[in-house]
Amino acid sequence: MFKISEFSKLTTISPRMLRHYDKLNLLKPEIIQKENGYRYYTPEQINQANQLLSLKNVGIPLKEIRALLDHSIDQENYLAKHRNLLETELAEKKLQLAFLDRLEEKNTTSNFNEINYPIEIKTMTDHLVLSYRQKVDSYYDEKQLWQKLFSKVRAQDIVKLAQSIAVFHTGNTEIIDIEVMISIPEKLSPFYPEAKIFSSGSTASIVTTGAYSIMPKVHADMVEWLGLNNYILAGNMFNIYHSSPATEEREELYITEVCYPIK
Known part of the structure; x- marks a missing residue:
């Protein structure tokens, strides 16, 4: 003793x-x-x-x-969930550090407020899409939604898929509501009765390259530009992933089109 x-x-x-x-x-x-x-x-x-x-x-x-x-809860399952939580927190901290780096690089407020991305007004074509929508705790949970969506797609159809889109539904600011979509050719519609048409109409878009850590600045630039040019939001913003972690290993090769429906 x-x-x-x-x-x-x-x-x-x-x-x-x-x-x-x-x-x-x-x-x-x-x-x-x-x-x-x-x-x-x-x-x-x-x-x-x-x-x-x-x-x-x-x-x-x-x-x-x-x-x-005291074994009131299953340790293996709990530790797996806790690992996911820590990984999400780590990713968020890395994003904060990356954004801090950009703040330090800017040095002055005038430079920070400068819009560095060309903004284009375009009319998006309609897409036939498969989608999966879910409320999540963090924007970093989006990758889990993609996994669930792709689990619904026949293996032989993967190579025929075109654009990947993520729509960020708003309404309740306390809830993160994301819908991920993949466009499919019309000829595949008989195999996917749940497919629907995604239409956005007139859209303001910014095409960015590189890591997702730049996204807060991109959104700030877009909102400022819309206000200066008297545009009004007409729907939920969405991203089109022209290349992403699903297709590229290096962050600098990511190509993301950030889109805001307008009127």
Whole structure:
């Protein structure tokens, strides 16, 4: 048996935190002497303490650690979901850093506000599309929607697909509502009764190349330009992916057309 001071040294958990974990039923002493309140831990509890620390060090809340340790929730499934959460947060931090780099490169507000992308007004042709729409927690979850959409497409038809489009539905700003689409030739319509026509009409578009970290600046430029030229939004903005992670390994080869329906 180990006194709390000894157990603290063996596990690198402070006595204060050990008492806190006791209150939360995360790591209770094997014995608490009534006469003096001394706490004693067993050698077997060192492994339990190490597991607790491992889960805490990857950012899992203490309440959920307790459920994991007493097997109230499935650890394998939970850890897989937590990994996805961390990867999403990492991608968001990388985007913030990339945008910060651009801010630092600009140096002055006047340079930052300069519109660097040519904006074109065009009438988009209608497309016969297959689509998949879902509310998600992060814009980085868009890749999961593409996976689900492509799972609905026959393997022999993949090479016949044309444009890839993502529509960002608005309305409730608290919800991220994305619909991904792939256009298909008319001759394939008998195999896909759920196919529909996507029509956008008159559209203001910017064609960008490179990493998606530039998108916040692109959208800011577009909104500013629309206001200066007295255009009004007439629908949900969408991206056309002329090349993307699905077709290119290098970010600098991505080609994205950012589109805003207007009137």
